[in-house]
Amino acid sequence: MKHKFLAKRYWKDNSTPLGDSVGLAGQYPDLINLSIGDPDLTTDSRIIEAAFQDALDGHTHYTDCYGDLELREGLKDFYQQEYGYAFPLGECMVTTSACHAMWLVMETILDDGDEVIIHEPYFTPYDQQIRLAGGIPVPVVTREEDAFQLNVEDLERAITPRTKAMILNTPNNPTGTCFSRETLEAIAKVAIKHDLIVVSDDIYTAFSYAEPFIPITTLKGMRERTITIGSFSKDFCMTGWRIGYILAPEYLVTTVKNVNENNVFTAPSISQRAAIHALKLRKEIQPLIVEEYKKRTFYAYERICGLKNMSVLPPRGSLYLFVNIKATGLTSAKVTTRLLEEAHVLVIPGNAFGASGEGYLRLAMTVSVEMLKEAFDRIEQMSLFK
Structure with missing residues (x-):
């Protein structure tokens, strides 16, 4: 917004779908959030306990x-x-x-x-x-x-x-x-x-x-x-x-x-x-983390391959799948809205990542396989993906 007390470089709205998704996360009590890439696993307790002891010791x-x-x-x-x-x-x-x-x-x-x-x-x-x-x-x-x-x-x-x-x-x-x-x-x-x-x-x-x-x-x-x-x-x-x-x-x-x-x-x-x-x-902590997210990513990949109007490349890395939804004929924003309203699944529209991201959705693998199953069970009931 424009205001004399704001620097002019911030007069233009610089918010993004990435940041806006945080506010949408509480919209439905049964919402499954595949938007923000915040790992759902809590930091390993050994790290927490050791850092806590360091605090007690004066760090x-x-x-x-x-x-x-x-x-x-x-x-x-x-x-x-x-x-x-x-x-x-x-x-x-x-x-x-x-x-x-x-x-x-x-x-x-x-x-x-x-x-x-x-x-x-x-x-x-x-x-x-x-x-x-x-x-x-x-x-x-x-x-x-x-x-x-x-x-x-x-x-x-x-x-x-x-x-x-x-x-x-x-x-x-x-x-x-x-x-x-x-x-x-x-x-x-x-x-x-x-x-x-x-x-x-x-x-x-x-x-x-x-x-x-x-x-x-x-x-x-x-x-x-x-x-x-x-x-x-x-x-x-x-x-x-x-x-x-x-x-x-x-x-x-x-x-x-x-x-x-x-x-x-x-x-x-x-x-x-x-x-x-x-x-x-x-060497004790990381392999378990990586294996868990790899398992989720490949599970989601298999489910996407079975849906109409969705496609995605085989997983190669990170916590994300960048899903092609161009076959729907709808914009990324419209598909994101329909996923939220009809399936109560929150994702990020691809244009949040630059203009060439239009026609894609980003899905973060930050919920369990059981929750991913529920998310894709809901999605496959949508007319858009049947």
């Missing part, structure tokens, strides 16, 4: 501005053990979630008018995170017929003299695609050729079903031009703890730290302690 103060030393050392060990990737502690900083990390990064690297390429469909906040830092988002469409792999020729055509960076997200929200090694290597060549920064939003690293996740920063020539953003939210079911991190060349991390001193100063100390315990327990 209730500011940490180092770069983050708890033990956590940064834990992240260093994790990348060495999982990916054979070594970095000094000066290249690592803990943040108050990955979304906060993305804003910090954009604020750090962008001058007014700098362009940032984002492959579309994209995680909804990217557009505004870039704009708030003075940048210009430049979408590059990925297509279902290409399994939503980024076409490098399309990428190169989008590059201009103002292009500063590109955001990479694999496993992807919302499409669920996982970029192949071939795609990643092609992206890396383009980034090196055009001297671009790659901001790699590595949020769903544990949820790569077809093949092991590959951090693009580990590819030849990419370390010096990659900013990795990581999170404990999805990989450890710790969304509410709001804890993430950044890996980047030391000069970038130092500047990000300076920006953050004028924002939230440090990430929450207790959340950082929880992250330490999550890393230590990951």
Whole structure:
């Protein structure tokens, strides 16, 4: 809304279907919510109990501005053990979630008018995170017929003299695609050729079903031009703890730290302690989480394959299915409304993730298989999908 006390950049309504879905969730008492990607599993009790004990033991103060030393050392060990990737502690900083990390990064690297390429469909906040830092988002469409792999020729055509960076997200929200090694290597060549920064939003690293996740920063020539953003939210079911991190060349991390001193100063100390315990327990905790969401995703895939006017690619990664509903002849918004009103199932319309998402729905696998069965039992009774 327009008001003299509001900054003019917020006079235009910037709300999105992603955010609006929160308000719709309480509309029906029997509603099944497949909208927001918040894992329904509670953080493992061992993590909670250990963090609680740390609070009792006095870990209730500011940490180092770069983050708890033990956590940064834990992240260093994790990348060495999982990916054979070594970095000094000066290249690592803990943040108050990955979304906060993305804003910090954009604020750090962008001058007014700098362009940032984002492959579309994209995680909804990217557009505004870039704009708030003075940048210009430049979408590059990925297509279902290409399994939503980024076409490098399309990428190169989008590059201009103002292009500063590109955001990479694999496993992807919302499409669920996982970029192949071939795609990643092609992206890396383009980034090196055009001297671009790659901001790699590595949020769903544990949820790569077809093949092991590959951090693009580990590819030849990419370390010096990659900013990795990581999170404990999805990989450890710790969304509410709001804890993430950044890996980047030391000069970038130092500047990000300076920006953050004028924002939230440090990430929450207790959340950082929880992250330490999550890393230590990951081999016990993570496989069970991944197997549960994989089971749900493949179950939903099989049910969708049996419905009229719905189709979807086989699951590849993340917690999501990006469902094609173009055969209905209706917009994503109208199908979303009908699902809500007729089946009491809440999903996100695909256009929330960019214009090319029209004709799709995003379904988050954040309820049990039993609840998914109920959801699809209701959906298959709708005339639209019989």
